[in-house]
Amino acid sequence: MVKGYIKFLHFILVFVFFSFFSGNIQAQCAGDDGELPVCDIPNPANKTINLYAALGGTPIPGGTWSDDDESGGLDANTGVLNAHLIRQSRIYRYTYTVTGAAGCADNSAVVTVTIGGYSGVASNSTQCSATINFNLFEAFNGLFLGPQYNGQWYDNTNNKKVDPVINISEFDGDYEFTYTMPAIGTCPAVSSTAVITVVKAPKSGTAVNLSLCASDGLSAYKNFDLNNLLTGQDPGGTWRDGNRISTGELTFAGDRFVDIEKIYDRFGEGYYYFAYKVLSSKPICLDEERVTFIKLENKLDFTGATVTVNNDICETEIGTASYSVTIKKGTAPIPNGPYNVTFRVSGPNAKTEIVTANFNNGILVFPIDSNYFQQVGTFNVNIISIYKTNSVRICANIMGNLSDDLIIYPLPDLENAKIAPATTCQNEGTLIQISDAIKLADGIYDLTYNLAGANQASGQIARVTFTGGNASFTLSPNLSFNAGNAVLTITNITHVVSQCSSTANVIGNILINPLPNTAAVRMQINNVCFEKPVSVSMSGLGILTDITLSYTVTNNNNAIPLTVTLPVSGGTTSFILPATAVSNPGSYTVSILKLTNNENGCGATLSNLSYAFLINAIPAAPNAVSQPFCKVDNATVASLQPYGAQYKWYASETATTPLPATDVLQTGNYYVKETSSAGCTSEATMISVTINDPAAPELNSEGSGFCGLDNPTIADLYNRTNSPASVVWYDAQTNGNVLSSTTPLVENGRYYGFDFSNQTNCISEKSIEVVVSLTNCDAPETLFIPDGFSPNGDGVNDAFVIPDIDFLYPDYILEIFNRYGSRMYKGFKNKPGWDGLNYEAGGISSGIAANGVYFYVLHFNKDNKPPRQGRLYLNR
Template sequence: MAKNYIKDLHFVVFFIFLSFFSENLTAQCAGTDSQKVICDIENPVYQYVNLFDLLGGSPVPGGTWIGSSQQGLNASTGILNAQLIRGGGTYRYTYTAPATSGCTGSKAVVTLIIGAYVGVGSEATICNEDDTFNLFTAFDSKVMGPHTNGTWTTDTGQPATASIKVGEFKTKTTLHFIYTVPAVLACSPNEKSTNVEVTILIAPKAGKPEDLTLCGTTDLAGYTNLDLNDQLTDEDKGGTWTGLGLTSATDHNINLQEVFDTNGPGEYSYTYRVLAVPDNFICEDKEATVVITLEKRLDFTGATITVDKDICESEIATARYTARITQGSDNIPNGEYNVSFTVSGPSSGSQTITGNFVNGVLSFPISSSYFRQVGKFTITVTGIVSTSSKKSCTDIFSPFATDLNVYPLPSLNGAVLTADPVCQNDTALIHVNASQLSDGIYSITYNLYGDNLSMAETAILTVAGNKGTFEIPGNLNARNGLTVINIISITNITNPSPQCSNSANVIGNLTVNPLPNVTAVKITVNDDCLNEQFTGRISGLGNLTNVTFTYTISGSNSSTIQTVSLVVTNGNASFPIPLALLQNSGSTTISGVSLTNNVTGCQNTLQNVSDNFLVNPIPVPPTVNPLSFCKEEEATVANLVPNGNQYKWYNSPTATTALASTVLLQSGDYFVRETSAAGCTSEAAMVVVAINDSPAPVLNSDGQNFCGLKNPTIADLSNNTNVPSTVVWYDAPNNGNLLSATTPLIEQGRYYGFNFPGTDCFSSEYIEVTVTLTDCDNVPNDFFVPDGFSPNGDGVNDSFVIKDIEFLYPNYTLEIFNRYGNGMYKGDKNKPAWDGMNYEKSGIAGGVAPNGVYFYVLHFNKDNKPPKQGRLYLNR
């Protein structure tokens, strides 16, 4: 009991150690925490700090970083630009190991203590026109900038901000500031300070300009000596002027009349420039520009307007109108203008639009909404003003106008159309009675429907007293029957441009005495087999209902003229060709001779109405021989000979449905027909089919029982059947492996036997045999039981086993005990070998059995034979 307690204690200690060691291993994935103090952060080496290299232990690479400040940190590589951190202090960066096996959730922290850095103060010179100035830009830019967590004061100790206002200074001024950052105790107990000096220079003033606008045509008499200085306020004196008409650098007087006369109207710019003082290299020179606009009075005398275009009433909905204004004797400058105009007539209105004069012409669209009625309209231009004009001049302008006409459409509403009957191909005279049509000459467009069909034909209609006539040419009356005449449009060609057209819908009928129309007649005969019924099919008979058709046969077959009477349905008719005319196989031609309309008696000769067709021969019956198959082959119709796509198999000589290729064959008669490529089928040929089989083997009585001591084989199993010389054995009934005669039999092995007589068929049935190897007679009273074994893994005598006992005593059991009577092992034929391990739950704990003497008890469990006891020695 004490031994067991000690073992359990050792196990608990080992488990605690293993658990602690495993947790420690997981923590090591991210390494261990570390700390680094950086007091000289301005050192360039701290632009590149590898946080991973600062971790303790053995961290696993590939993780991610996150810090209390992300400034300058690459979260994936752990590379930190520490100089981007904008204040001294303590910063912590946490590394999370990658989620590999055993590393989930592992973290370690690198702590950086960064000393305060105040930067290198410097001097700055700026211009007051900048309005504000950031003191941080005054530091020496060649070194690292200061930490931004400091404070600013003036040199007198007053608080200040980094952004100072400089625009309010009017004289040159120098300011002094002190910048202080708080201490970081790990580097220094004292805060750090530096000085910054800012000198503010004053920018020059060019003044505020006042622009001037004048009419150059009428207003320049008082501006022949304009002083440009009068156009400025609040400027520094001593500057210089530049611009058209000035004669020197000191000149500031201009003759505007001369400028206008020489250069014409326009905007003229005059620039005043003031230089900064000589010692001021910071502020820029300043300029102010006075713009003088000189305009010209425009003269629109003689200007004209045209509008495209006069239209017909039918165009009202879709018409678009463009007006074109052309200048008069005075040239109008190119540019953008506002044009005002009015429209008067059946409807009226006014509008102002914007357009461009280009080379004396201004074009603009006029809305079609003004011209929605038939009548005469007047478009009057009431004003033209340049959009860029400042209206300093009064233009010369008088309204001018043009006319636009919307003409009415000719009308055939209520008109009546009649026609005199004609024969085919004759000219027809058509009468039109039109009460709403004025006298004149018109062009009409008409369509023909019915037996004659023609579209968009034209004719001249002469009207007098509301009555008119026109002709339809004979070539349009080529077909007999009723032709519908439909006038679809009319154009008044007596009117000036445009000659307005109108749609019409006047309908009348024309009767044309018929001739059979044979232009579309065709005859077709399909290829077929000899002795089959051939049919002639005629199409293109139009509206004929009863006809007589004559034809001849030529080629491989020939005939005299044949005549048939046919009833026509929907322009088609058919008739059987007598079998007596088609006695030979080969290419044959049918040719139409004439077609007669049985209703009117009119006949027409047929030209090129023929068709070639084949009279295909019948194949001879296939040559066949009797066929036999083994049953186990599971032969189907696909295995019959002859085979191929041209052969079809049947189960009777009169059957019409072919057998599927997958149908299993049975002994009996089958019939085959051959079909040629042309689809002709031969008579049936009969094939006798025999399905053969061999009887399955029969197992002798108790033929499955053997004694394993004799090492029986497949050959012994074969000898226990009624056909030992022809039986074959497999390890499975389907897709099994063939077993050789020397294959040893195994206990409870299953074997499948088929009869294979050689030249005969393999049997389709089989026998299944389950072998037993325990049928042993004359069991010896004693047999060899080993007295020891050596389970040391050398492959020799590694287990304790009693050879062949399973054949003699198949229900035996074996027990093994140690010298204390504790069970070590219990076996039978399914567990025959002891390998020197303790498998019993009672007695000592499981594990390796030590060297020594052990005892066995063998229970035979057969024939009331008493158990056998003995000893054995285990030596590793």
């Protein structure tokens, strides 16, 4: 029924439309604009608002709707608006458009809808402060239509506007928030209030991780408080060891102290984790645990490490070369593993880079971009730092100078180079000098050259050093074997270090002069004494006029090289060897090494021209000391020491005629020299000769008279001189015997006294002669005269002797008579006593006196004392 009515109405409208246009009548096909307030948003009726019904006039049905302000609540196909879907309170426009209808003055109309505010249905909420950010819209009851979002939240607790999302991390307790949608049009403002209960979450704090360089020492961390690894934590929490293998440092509940030095000693470098846990007071909040760590690192020591950048190239290889850097550790170990290497490359494209590469068995290799090396030059790759990839860089690794140069060498170029004309001698090296190689960098090069002309060779190699475009090298002597002209051509040059090579064409001329003829050269040297000139005579020099000799003077395997320039006349010359070359006595050999003709500078080597000679040593000045002599010894030059055929004594240092050995020595200076078997004489040694002669002793006033009765001896004679302690007595003037002090003095004995000096050990030349008298006695009042004797040869009383008569009366005469008055014996001093023989009748032993009585007469002959007579008895 309704469908039929709509079709009928549609027919009428179409009919009117066509009638209007056919009759040129204008109409508003979309109707008039309309307005519609919607305030009670949650009303279910506001889910299906017919906007078509809000149009004024007589709109033609079947048009289309558009949501001009994108409210999101319009069904464009039906024109039905669902206010529940619109999330923002404001004024929205919706346009109805009719198309294809003739005669319409306006084919669109707008319905303006005011959507009132809706603050939703609030619901209280409990949150944990650990949520941190809480969206207040979560505090609405989900069973009801949610609020629009363009309202304003207000914190009733703190009296301030707030955004929908608030930070509740520091909240603790109940907080009231009101959400208000402002009035719009005829729709009033609406509000909803929610109470948010925030439970304070446990705080385990913020981690303050600790990184230490163990290589710098950990003694300050033997009792480390783990609480220092946190900030802002709640008290009362507990620590636990969070490592896969426990450090064993936390030994009881509530323990928070660890010995970091011990941890390192046991486990080495690495991360060591410890967790701090705080329990929650209400289930809404979870327990909170914070994990911290202690990072222990070792200092890496790259002392002695090397860096190599591979490889230097020639400029022609720039486009194809690739490069790598190799780092080799020094003496200290470097653990295997990944490392971050910071390096800088110099040059036009200089840059600092960080790469990650692995150390493996002390070697790390990483590639380096070839874009750094795009032209000729030297590029330095400097390693700035090396750290493990997981390092916190708490240790300052010991780096040293880790760098290497990569060189891109230019091709060597000898363009414009010149070879100076060279002059040389046969069989000698030829100095080749190259200049003006202005395009050639300084360095060492190998030159390939050919030789043509008097001497020929090809493909020869010479290594040279170019500096400032100049270089030189010497041709081998075998390339100047023939005298004449030769041409040298350099055909190639190679840089030794880089082996970069290029062709060349540099030409030079060489003149080779002939050598002097030395076949007849001879040498003569005479032996000499040390410090005398050594003359070397040379002969057989032919037509040479000006020469230089190179020679050695050899002694004890020490060869001194010398040179001398000499004029030559008639094929001979001579020269004196320098004193420094023959500075010691010994055997020498002069060897002529080379003879050079100074006219062309060419010299010939003489391999067997040598001459041996002697430099005879000058004897050292003889060892001699000053010598004393006694004058009595009549010492001569022959007495001086040293003495021998090699020693000669002189009157002065400069004298050349030695003194005769028989010359008697005098007090003064004498000079001795030694002459060797080679005729070399030493310097003179001077000595002082002293001739010592003590004065002869003198007899004192007591004279030489003694009394024989006192039994005087030589000792008594000592005491009669002026030098009793040093006088020596002899029994003869010359060649006498020394008399001991106990030698008895004899009457009329001659004694010779000499004085002896203990200081000089000399006896005087002159002496004192003493003739001793033993008769200097005082005559006694009585004289004992024996009254008999028995000359029977038994050795007892065999002679008649008056004791001491010789000393008391030295001029006495003793006469013996028999009873007949005949004299039997006449005695006196120095004549033996009477032995019982008759000396008067017929001479000695002319008769033997018979036993019996005999008579004597003693003539004193002194002091006018009268003779004395007496008798004696002879009994055999």
